[in-house]
Amino acid sequence: xxxxxxxxxxxxxxxxxxxxxxxxxxxxxxxxxxxxxxxxxxxxxxxxxxxxxxxxxxxxxxxxxxxxxxxxxxxxxxxxxxxxxxxxxxxxxxxxxxxxxxxxxxxxxxxxxxxxxxxxxxxxxxxxxxxxxxxxxxxxxxxxxxxxxxxxxxxxxxxxxxxxxxxxxxxxxxxxxxxxxxxxxxxxxxxxxxxxxxxxxxxxxxxxxxxxxxxxxxxxxxxxxxxxxxxxxxxxxxxxxxxxxxxxxxxxxxxxxxxxxxxxxxxxxxxxxxxxxxxxxxxxxxxxx
Amino acid sequence: xxxxxxxxxxxxxxxxxxxxxxxxxxxxxxxxxxxxxxxxxxxxxxxxxxxxxxxxxxxxxxxxxxxxxxxxxxxxxxxxxxxxxxxxxxxxxxxxxxxxxxxxxxxxxxxxxxxxxxxxxxxxxxxxxxxxxxxxxxxxxxxxxxxxxxxxxxxxxxxxxxxxxxxxxxxxxxxxxxxxxxxxxxxxxxxxxxxxxxxxxxxxxxxxxxxxxxxxxxxxxxxxxxxxxxxxxxxxxxxxxxxxxxxxxxxxxxxxxxxxxxxxxxxxxxxxxxxx
Ligand SMILES: Nc1ncnc2c1ncn2[C@@H]1O[C@H](COP(=O)(O)OP(=O)(O)OP(=O)(O)O)[C@@H](O)[C@H]1O
Ligand SMILES: [Mg+2]
Numbered sequence: 294x295x296x297x298x299x300x301x302x303x304x305x306x307x308x309x310x311x312x313x314x315x316x317x318x319x320x321x322x323x324x325x326x327x328x329x330x331x332x333x334x335x336x337x338x339x340x341x342x343x344x345x346x347x348x349x350x351x352x353x354x355x356x357x358x359x360x361x362x363x364x365x366x367x368x369x370x371x372x373x374x375x376x377x378x379x380x381x382x383x384x385x386x387x388x389x390x391x392x393x394x395x396x397x398x399x400x401x402x403x404x405x406x407x408x409x410x411x412x413x414x415x416x417x418x419x420x421x422x423x424x425x426x427x428x429x430x431x432x433x434x435x436x437x438x439x440x441x442x443x444x445x446x447x448x449x450x451x452x453x454x455x456x457x458x459x460x461x462x463x464x465x466x467x468x469x470x471x472x473x474x475x476x477x478x479x480x481x482x483x484x485x486x487x488x489x490x491x492x493x494x495x496x497x498x499x500x501x502x503x504x505x506x507x508x509x510x511x512x513x514x515x516x517x518x519x520x521x522x523x524x525x526x527x528x529x530x531x532x533x534x535x536x537x538x539x540x541x542x543x544x545x546x547x548x549x550x551x552x553x554x555x556x557x558x559x560x561x562x563x564x565x566x567x568x569x570x571x572x573x574x575x576x577x578x579x580x581x582x
Numbered sequence: 583x584x585x586x587x588x589x590x591x592x593x594x595x596x597x598x599x600x601x602x603x604x605x606x607x608x609x610x611x612x613x614x615x616x617x618x619x620x621x622x623x624x625x626x627x628x629x630x631x632x633x634x635x636x637x638x639x640x641x642x643x644x645x646x647x648x649x650x651x652x653x654x655x656x657x658x659x660x661x662x663x664x665x666x667x668x669x670x671x672x673x674x675x676x677x678x679x680x681x682x683x684x685x686x687x688x689x690x691x692x693x694x695x696x697x698x699x700x701x702x703x704x705x706x707x708x709x710x711x712x713x714x715x716x717x718x719x720x721x722x723x724x725x726x727x728x729x730x731x732x733x734x735x736x737x738x739x740x741x742x743x744x745x746x747x748x749x750x751x752x753x754x755x756x757x758x759x760x761x762x763x764x765x766x767x768x769x770x771x772x773x774x775x776x777x778x779x780x781x782x783x784x785x786x787x788x789x790x791x792x793x794x795x796x797x798x799x800x801x802x803x804x805x806x807x808x809x810x811x812x813x814x815x816x817x818x819x820x821x822x823x824x825x826x827x828x829x830x831x832x833x834x835x836x837x838x839x840x841x842x843x844x845x846x847x848x849x850x851x852x853x854x855x856x857x858x
Contacts (some may be wrong), residue, residue: 455722458694462702465691472647472689473703473774474677527693 297427298548299541304433306540307440308495313517313524313532314447315491318484321464321527323379325388329370329395330492331510332403337363337493338500339403339507341414360493367489368482370395376478396511404507413504432502439498443491444533451529460484464527512556519559523566525573534574538562586660587778587810588623588646593655594834595641615641616652617834623778625660628804628811630821630842633831634854639814640686642831643780646812647683648673661777682776686783686814688763692756696747699755699766700733701726705775729773736772740799761788768799772807779803781813785820793817797824818846818855 312334319327340359344350350358374391419430451457459480463470467477496510517532520539524531539559546558566573595616603609615638623629631639644650646657648671656669659679668676677683691699737748747766750758758766764784771779784800785793801824803809815821821828821842828845830838838848845851 455726458698458702461694461698462691465693466689468649469685469689469691471649471673472677472683472685474674474705476674 294426295548296425298544300427300429301547302541302544303537304429304437304540305543306537307437308499308513308536309516309520309540310533310536311440311443311491311495312513313520313536314444314529315488316514316517317521317526317529317532318460318488318491320521321529322460322467322484323375323481324385325375326385326392327488328389328392328514329399330367330488331514332396332399333363333367333489333492334496334510334513335500335505335507336366336399336403337496338414338505339407339412341497341500342407342412345414356497359497360490363493363496364486364489366399367485367492371481371485376481379478400507407507409507411504411506414501419502430502432498436495436498436502439494443494448530448533456483461529516559519563523562523573525575528573528575531573531575585625586622587625588621588812589656589658589660589665590619590621590623590642590646591656591658593619593642593645593657594653595638595645595650596653614834616645618655619831619835621829621836621839623810623812624827625810626804626808627826628800628813628824630825630828631812631814631831632816632818632821632828632845632851632855637831638834639831640782643683643782643814646676647681647780648676659778677774680775680777681780682771682774682778683780684767684771684782684784686786688760688767690755690763690767693754695752696755696758696766697730697733697751700736700770700773701729703770703773704729704732705773733773736769740769740802761792764788765792765796765799768796771803776809778810778812781811783814783816785815785817793820796820800824822846 316327316330319325319330337359340362341355344355344358345352348355374395375388378388378391415432419432421428421430422434451460459470459475462475463477463480470477470480496505499505500509516539517536520535521532522535523538524533524535539562542558542562543555546554570576593616594614596612596614598610598612601609601611619642631642633639641650645652646668648668652669656667659666659668659676659681661679666679668679668681691702694702733751734748737745741747747762747769755763755766764787768781768784781800785796788796797820800811800813803811813825815825825842828840828842829836830845830848830851832850832854838845838851846855
């Protein structure tokens, strides 16, 4: 039984890790607290629903088209809201409030068209896979394996590609980036596209397993932000470590107490970290000046 | 004066400050930091800009490099062949046409390695569409190897073989000392394809023993690379040693202009710098 819970923890941890990574990609580089990111997570499944059930397209094509549209929505948010605000030198608080605005608008549009009740993408009973005592559905296995691939590829990309270096440079100092001839607004479009991609892929996979309603994004994002904080803000590896820690601890709390304790564990962890190690797990000691 | 690389023509910049007036009401007061300033920066020379704290020197640099828009006036940049109005251009465009800048406070990519700090400053990266930098194609790899070679050469030329920068190339830049960061900030400029360098107090806050090294580097920009240097500097010894021309900024204008010796003997300059 214990191993089964650990396995469940890894599944949920991989979701948090990917969502948190997409959030960190925006937060670390632009400092925008991109709450509207939560709607991308639920927007993609609704697009899959439209193409798969509504138009009767094949599942793979529906997934692909839905992901592309979600990525597009993410870029649109930057184009219509954040970029104009940034050009006017609006404060980050204004960006945050605008972000909440986008979130409310998109959520309401979705519930207007699709209703607020839970929808399912896959009505068959999912096939399971058994290793020893551990039982996982095929959807869960694909979540974990696709997340792992995304994480490894992304970290390599960040370390070795020139775009990766530019992304890390932008995290450190965007004024200097401009002095070196970098068009940071072009960079931001690509970053928004990438973060939308992460959210869309994992949102689609999870919804295929358990279904969705217009409000599924926010609780996941809250956990993802906590993952980012306990991992260490500013580092791109941090959300991954934080995500898996939260996932596994939540699963263990279900095992030891009950499912009601899941969220309490997250926030307990957050408080412990804020009190005793506010810089997160990965923070290095740094020079004071 | 010889041919100029920068024509600064009646630049004015004011900021608005909210004050309480004599009737106790809030009122916006406009104060001029730069007031109808004209200046020609000669090509291939070192020109120093001096002035008291808050005189507006950094603001002038911000206007030239596109971070601050002036209220009125124009800045012309004379390239090898043509003259370009850069008053309305964005910082990254200005960087790409050949104006490099070093900041007063240490701007450096703290979490990038020393070598990465050099590589990213290479002019080949300029103006690149982000997507082109995604993949490690064969061509990208070659470009990168060339850049690493270039960085190594620059370090060796300036600091000699077996220099500490090359030895520490994989260290994060944040672990360097303040003076080392400044040196890295200066050397980085050689990675770019610049014609004009704006240096904001390169010798500020560094140990006196490093200052001669910094002066050497700046002189080599002009003597070996044929660049033009426009330099803000509070250290009069540095100005007297390396600058060909000196201008003194006061009350938003250039109040005195000439060789460093001439300008230093100006009364107002003496008042600010020698307290006499
Ligand atoms: N964005 C801004 N808003 C309001 N005031 C500003 C702004 N930028 C600069 N100033 C003011 O303009 C004045 C000149 O600043 P600037 O940084 O150009 O001085 P400086 O000559 O570089 O001084 P220092 O030698 O101390 O570096 C200062 O009084 C500063 O407060
Ligand atoms: Mg200054």
